[in-house]
Structure formats: structure tokens, C-alpha cells
Amino acid sequence: MLTAILAITLLALILGLVLGFAAIRFKVEGDPIADQIDKILPQTQCGQCSFAGCRPYAEAIAAGEVDINRCPPGGEATIHALADLLEVEFKPLDEECGVEKPKMLAVIDEDRCIGCTLCIQACPVDAILGAAKHMHTVIASECTGCELCLPPCPVDCIDMVETKPKPNTWRWPDPAHIDLKLGDQP
Amino acid sequence: MPLSRLSSPFLAGTNRVTLQMLQLLAALIPAIIAIVYFFGPSVLITMTLAVVVALLAEAILLRLRNRPLKPFLTDGSAVVTAVLLAIALPPLAPWWLTVTGILFAIIFAKHLYGGLGYNPFNPAMVAYVLLLISFPLEMTTWLPVANLSEHPLDISSAFQFIFNGQLTSSIDTVSGATPLDAMKTQIGLHQIPAYIFQQPVFGLWGGKGWEWINLWLAVGGVFLLYRRVISWHIPVAMLIGLSTISLVTWLIAPELTGSPLFHLISGGTMLGAFFIATDPVTASTTVKGKIVFGAGVGLLTYIIRVWGGYPDGVAFAVLIMNMLVPLIDYYTQPKVYGAVKR
Amino acid sequence: MTQKLGSFPGGLKLNGQKKRSTQVAIRKMPLSKKLILPLQQHIGEASIPIVSVGDKVLKGQKIAKAEGHVSVALHAPSSGTIIAIDEQPIPHPSGLSALCISIETDGEDQWIKRQPIKDFTEHTEHEIRQLIRDAGIVGLGGAGFPSFIKLNPGVHHHVETLIINGVECEPYITCDDMIMRERAEGILDGIEIMCYALHVKNCVIAIEDNKPEAISALELALGARPHLKETNVVVIPTRYPTGSEKQLIQVVTGKQVPTGGLPIDIGIVSHNVGTTYAIARSIKHGEPLISRIVTVTGREVEHAGNFETLFGTPMHELLEFCGTKRQPEEPFILGGPMMGYNLSGDHLPVTKTANCIIVGVDDGAKASTPLPCIRCGECATACPVSLLPQQLYWHSRAKDLDKAKEYNLFDCIECGCCSYVCPSEIPLVHYFRFAKTEIMNQQQEHAKADIARIRHENRLARLELEQQEKELRQQQRKAALAATQAAKVKQAAELPTEPQTTDSQETQ
Secondary structure, eight states, rough: HHHHHHHHHHHHHHHHHHHHHHHHHHHHOOOOHHHHHHHHHHOOOOOTSSSSSSHHHHHHHHHOSSOOOTTTTTHHHHEEEHHHHHTTOOOOOOOOGGOOOOEEEEEOOOTTTOOOHHHHOOOOOOOOOOOOOOOEEETTOOOOOOOOTTTTTTTTOEEEEOOOOGGOOOOOHHHHHOOOOOSSOE | OOOOOOSSSSSSOOHHHHHHHHHHHHHHHHHHHHHHHOOOOOHHHHHHHHHHHHHHHHHHHHHHTTTOHHHTTTTTTEEEEEHHHHHSSOOTTOHHHHHHHIIIIIITGGGGGGGGGTTTOHHHHHHHHHHHHOOOOHOOEEEEEEEEHHSOHHHHHHHHHHHHOOOOOOOSOOOOOHHHHHHHEEEEEEEEOHOOOOOOOOOOOOOOTTTHHHHHHHHHHHHHHHHTTTTHHHHHHHHHHHHHHHHHHHHHHSSSSSSHHHHTSSSTHHHIIIIITTOOOOOOOSHHHHHHHHHHHHHHHHHHHHSSSSSOOHHHHHHHHHHHHHHHHHHHOOOOTTTOOO | OOOOOOSSOOOBOOOOOGGGSSSSSSEEEOOEEEEESOOOSSSSSEEOOOOOOOOOOOOOOOOEEEOSSSSEEOOOOEEEEEEEEEEEOOOSTOOOEEEEEEEEESSOOOOOOOOOSSSSGOOOOHHHHHHHHHTTTTTTTTTTOOOGGGGGGGTOOOEEEEEEEEEOOOOOOOOOHHHHHHHHHHHHHHHHHHHHTOOOEEEEEEEETTTTHHHHHHHHHHOOOOTTTTTTEEEEEEOOOOHHHHHHHHHSSSSOTTTTOOOGGTTTEEEHHHHHHHHHHHSSSSSSOOEEEEEESTBBBBBBEEEEETTTOOOHEEEEEEOOOOOTTTTESSSSSTTTTOOOSSBBBBBOOOOEESSSTBOOOOOOOOOOOOOHHHHHHHHHOOOHHHHHHHHHHHOHHHHHHTTTTTOOOOOOOHHHOOOTTHHHHHHHHHHHHHHHHHHHHHHHHHHHHHHHHHHHHHHHHOOOOOOOHHHHHHHHHHHHHHHHHHHHHSSSSOOOOHHHHOOO
16 A cells, blocks of 8 residues: 555656656747737727727737637637637627628728818728828728728718629639538538 | 539549449349358348348438438448348347347447448447447357258248247257357367367368358459459458468467468458458548558457457457558558658 | 650549541631630739720730730730720639720721741840740640740759640540641741740650641651751650649659749740740741630530630630530530539630630539548549548538648649549539638738738837827927026016016006
């Protein structure tokens, strides 16, 4: 009996030493988790998650303060990716934050623009070109579709337009939806 | 005329799952005839019972899983499982043995894993092993061939025995061991294999009757190879694996077991080599992997037969190798075109 | 001439179906009233129009210029008027539209002044390449890569062998076969020009053994050109997909193109026979690329054959010319049955990459629901690139795209051998195409997100800087104000005391 206790204790000590050594010797230097989360977020900077941009949201998730399902532009794909990264359960998108929509771009109606620069100040990625009393225009390739420019505009001249697919950005449809019409196949 | 597919290719070969299964069944016919010749018509009853129960079970399971019936019931995979199990079971196996086995195979070993293509273990072998472990007596009770040739069993008596458990004809005894069983137990009693071979249960090179069945199974296997239903890698690897280890052992310690030829044509060797280990769903898929898989089955079969606790090791060997398939597949990936040596 | 040939694993022996369209010589498709020319008929950047609506153009006139390096020019296939530069449906599996120049032909078919070159050796290799680029020549085997780029060995590479691809391994397609039979001289002219541009002497014309007439035509033409003694016709056993560039190189030379590399990395350049002929026409006759041979074949085509067709010809006109029992909007295959697309638009134009149209495929794939994968491994056995299509299928299906990339998804040439042999009739190539576009889309989104992040951070930094400057200025102003106040007080203290009468009088 005594020998058994001694043997197990000795084994535990040895293994503990090995683990401790491994923890120090093979320590992996990686990104701080907030950076990794920020890499996954779509960078729309829209604030629908109730944080002032993607970086603050990423830091809040890293600190464990909020859920991972608060990003509508990222959609389900982002929530899955975050769940995989943080090894937590997937949760469907929080309806309070918004709904998943197709990618839209802001377009300024030039006939109605009065050149007030309020939208320029609102855009989180500086995608609107213009100056006071001059025409404003959205740089389409930089617009993230965050819709933050819509409220400040006093003449409501900004519309959100769905992006038209082009042949070289077209994606093949998912075959699993087309061919396997076998009841409720996942 | 509308085109079927959204994406090319718009041509299709003639290879189909149902066709493969039908050819497999056709390849089994000569062996089934041999079994009927040596062991009586009871195997046909067992087979019919197994097929009917298999299809019924599959239909019920498909309904429960909300899958369409027609493509899956007609693909032939359940029928093949049933037929293989019926061949592996002893003749005059009671009806409840067959039913339990086939139900377990279809429900647990196939559908609960996801149905056709998703099961990691060979369903027929899972059922066989379950029955072997749970009902060892019934599973090791084989009709002696010698007796049968003197008192042939007709179909109605077979029917009665299977469903009632009673025999009306004049057979004295219905229990006996298989040749492998006899070899193993006698060796355990320190008999010499050469003397054991004199017993009436043995024939020319292997078990009486068994050698012919194995031979016809091999012929069926060659037919499948010719028709390209199976590729040569697994059967050849298994037979070579089995022959090599048995040859080496026989040369070193011939008192341990029978000759390599004995092992090749006894028990489930040929059935395993051409029909069971080659099951595409549960075997390795890469070319090198198939050779490793087959060799593993051959080696393990012999090891279990000689040093293990059961007279025949094919079923266990196949199941153990099934477990190792993902590992084998991972390490035997072919070198892709243009891959640069690192 | 016998040569030791290599081979590739897998592949298929397919029914060629070539007889139907090789009974008659190449015919000319009559001029259409309207020609629709997409600005992107090649890999790379789309061309930029240099004409406007209403302009009158002549046959062979340049109407769009190359944009960026990987691009070529576009020319009017016939004389007429530019009636539109707008979005039109293009032959693409998506069914989407793209920018096209539409020409209404005037029936005159009047050429611009052409500048044929009698002796191309009087020009430098660079000039030859620019002429080829300006002639709008792209790979006519189906891919459409700008040919001038593949005629530039660059300073780091040395070309050992030029391979002319006359293999045409896909069933139904016979345009290369016919051009080899009828225009062998032109092909050899093209070879001479290409050898000059690439500084290479050794040339191999690879032809499959199911084209005996083409083989004899080229061997005969070669016999009359003793100076091309290092050019040889090599007969290759018929097997699909030998015509694919990488597989052809493996068969002809036994070497493999390294992953992510190009054939020039192992000293090989390969061009299609049609491209070779077009190069000869452009240099020797001064004719830009304005037409190509299109095979029209299939069960439902009455007069199957090969047709010299101007680009921009609407496809349904070509099909009507051949007598097709086709309903309007009924789908047809563009390309071969193994790698082509099925399209159904009626006004889709013939482009530089349209090599074949098939209406009615024999032994076509039936519309059946696929069974689950039975893991038989036939797909891996058939794959000419030694991939594991089964693993790619499982991972593409599970949308596990990183794993799919690990299994070399982007090395897949989409030849269709795996789908062809699958007993469960799974549309494997569709899964791989889906996975590829998903991955490319993801990469684009990540790139955009990275830029958006940088812009946002810059904006925050800018606002921060403005805030700091504002505060600094405020502080400075405060300091300045305080200084002036202090100075005033000091001044007031130093002044001699005077009667305050004037002040008090002013304040009243």
C-alpha cells in the first residue's frame, strides 16, 4: 500500500516537472487574442455591435465581456470563425444588433447634395471625397456599407445600393443545395 | 433537351453503385452453389431471411431519417451485406440469430453512422462479431459435411430446424467444429498438425467442402477483378500477407498450425480477401493505403488464428484495420503533380 | 519519328465523336448583321475602347487597346458602324453581362491598310511580340492567355523546347484537327516566327494518334522545309486529358511543371496550333485576330462541321446556319463535353475562346440525384494530377476550405475525369469549382477588410492629431492672451497718473 502511494506520488512529480518544462520550453508566442479576433471581423466599422468600431469589439470579446454573435455584416461565417478560434459554442446572430444583409454600397445623389461635409465626418474609413460647398462622392471601392453616413445627411441624399455581381467575381452555386434534394439533408 | 448538370463534365461513365453490387452478387453464385452442395439448402433460407429483413430494416430507417427510399433501396448495398452475413453464418443457424445479426448490421453499423458511404466499420463483420461474442455456441455449431453426404438434408427439414429448432430427419448429431476450430483445439491438446489432418473433417488440403467453397469464392473474386469492380491491391496484399507470415511460421515452428495452403483455403480467407476487405466504404482509398490495409488484414487474420482466442480471425482483422483506415489514408497520400521536394 | 514518351497517371479513354464534324472541309460562316464584341475575351485586364458610338470602322481596325501588361488589343472583324458600347450578355457560366462593343456591319467587309512583313528577321524579337500583342492574339486552345507573354523567355530563362499542341483530346472538338489538315503551311510559318522570338530551335508538334490525316499533312509540309529539321511531329497515344498543357509536357518530355510555376521554369513553352496559325497570319499577312474556327457538332446538328467565324457573331445564327433542331433559349454546350459550360442565351457572341458548340451530347450524363460517396477511390485512380478528389469533395462539401487548399485544390485542372468515373454520380468538378470561387472570394474580402482597417486607423490617428493641434493652438492662444494682458497691466502701471477727466467725459 505504501509503495503504491509512493510510486504514484513520484510519477505525479516527474510528470509535473515534464509538463512545467514543456510549458516554458515550447511556449508558443502568438498574436494576442484581440488581434486574432480583429483579423476575423469584417472591418465595416458600423457600430451595430454597439461598440465604436471593430477593434473595440474585438478587445471586448478578448476580455470575455461580450458574446461573439453581435456582428451583422460578418454574419454567420464570422460567428463560426470566432467560435472556432475561441473554442466556444456557435450562437446565432443576435437579432437586436441587426440582420445579415447582402453587401451594399452607399451612393450619393449628386442632384440633392448640398456640400455640408457632415457625411464626410461620419465615415469611419474616410471613403467620402469632398469639401465644404463642393460635391461629395463615395469612393465605391473603399465603402464598407456601414450606413453611418445616412443619419447625418440633412437632405437624405445617400442611398444604399446592392452591388451587382460581375463575371470575374461570380461564385459557383453550392452544389450541396442543388443536387442533393434528399429530404432534410444537412 | 435540358442538360442534367450545371457544371461540366456532361459525359458520364458506366460505373454505378447498383451495377457494382449486382456483379458482386453474381460473383458469389458459384460459391453459394458449393455451399448448398456440401452443407445443404439451409443457407438459401438464411439468405432469403437476411435479405428480406435487411431491406425492411433499411426502408424503416430511411423513413425515420427522412431520406428517399428508391435510390437507397435499389443500390443493392443492404442485399450484399445480408448475403455476405448469411454465407458467414453456420448452416442451420436459428432464425433469430440471423435476424439479430442483420438488424444490428443495418441499424447500428450502417444507418446510425449516416447510411451508405458513412460507416467506418464493415456492417456484415460487425454483425458477425456481435453474434460470435454473444452466442458462441450457436455460432460454432457447424454441420459435419461427412454426415450430410450420407443423410442429405432437404429443404423442408432445414426450414423446420431454422424456425422451430427441431429436426425430423435421421441425423444423429448436428454439432461439429469447423476445420479451423478442429485444428486449433487439437493443437491445444498437443496433437501434431499432420495427424490432425487425418480427421474426417479435413479434405485434400483444407477442410472438407471448405476448400471447394474457398476455391469458388476465389473464382468469383477473379471475375470481380476482371470486371474491375474491385482492384487487385487489397486481395493480393491480403493473401500475400497471410501466406508470408504463415510460411515463415510454418518453416520455423510447424507444430503451431497447419500449412500455408491450409490457411489460404480455410475459413473466411477467400471471402475476406475478395468480398469483405474490398468493401470500398470501409477500406483504405489510396493505392498504397490499400496495400497496407490488405497486408494488415492478412497478418492479423493469421495472428488471431494461431495465437488469438478465436479459430478464425478474418472478421476481427477486418474490423481492426477499418479502425486504422483514416491513419493509413493520411500517410499514404500520393505525390501531387509538380510537387516540389522540400 | 519515335521519341521516348512519358505518361501521366489516370486519365480516360473516351469515345472521340470526331467523325461527325470532320466529313467536310472548313467552311466560312456568312457575315452577320450585328457583331457583339466583349472587351474581355482573354485572361488578364479587359481592353479599353478607343472608338465611340457612331464611329465608322474598317475590317481589322483596332477598336480597343490593351490595358496593363496582361492584355491585348481588340479589332473590328468587319467594316461597319459602332452602334453601342454597353453591357451585353456574354458567354459565361454565370449568365451575367459585361461591357461590349456592338458593330452594325455594312456588308462591304472592307479591310484597313494591312502591313504584311516579308522577312520577320528584320525586326527584333521585342517588336515581333508587340506586333502579336497589337494583333490581339490570345491562346486559341480555349484558355485565352495573351500569346505575346508566352513568347518572351525573359532574361532568366532559356527555352529548350517549343511544343505545338495539336492534341485536341476532348471529344467532339475538331477545329485543331481541321486546321492542321488544311493549313499546315501556315502553322509552320507560325513555328518559324515563334522559334525566332524564343531563341529556340527544337520544336515538337504533338498530335494524338486518332488524327492520321493531320499527321501526314504536317509531316508532308515539314518535308518541304529542310531548314526546320529540328521540328518534329510526335504522335501521342490518344488519352484524355493529354491536351492539357501540364499533362502534355509530362507526356512529351517526362518532366513535371513545379507547383505554382510555369512551363518556362523547366525550359518549355507550349502554344496551340490555332494560335500558331494566327501568329503567322498577323506577321506575314498583317491580319489581326478577327475570326477563328469553331466546331459545331452534336446529335441535333444537321450539317456538323468546322466554320471560320468572325468574332461577335451571335451563336444562334451559327447554329441556324448548321441546321439545328434547337428551340429558342434551349441550352447548348460551349467548349467540350468534359470541360465546357452549358449556356442558353440566344444572342451570345462567338469570342476568341469559343472553340466548339455542341447541341445534343451522346452518352450524356443523366439528370439523377447523386448517391453518397462510397469511398471507392476510383476518382483518385482517374486523376491525372494525382490528387485525392474524394478528400477534396468531403472538405468542399463541409466548407472546410483551408483543408481543401491543403489537399492541393488549386492544382486541380477541372478535367472531369473524377466525375466521369464516380459510381455515385457525384458532380465532383462542380464542388471543386465552388470551393475555388469561395476561397478566392474570401481572399478578396480579407484584402478589402485589411484596407478598411488601415483606413479606419489612419482616420482615428488623423482625428487624434487634429485634436492635439487644436489643443496646442488653444494653449498658445491662451498663453498669448495672458501675455498681452500681463503686458497691458504692466504698461498701465508704468504710466504717470493723469487727471481722469478726459476718460470720464468720454464714458458719459
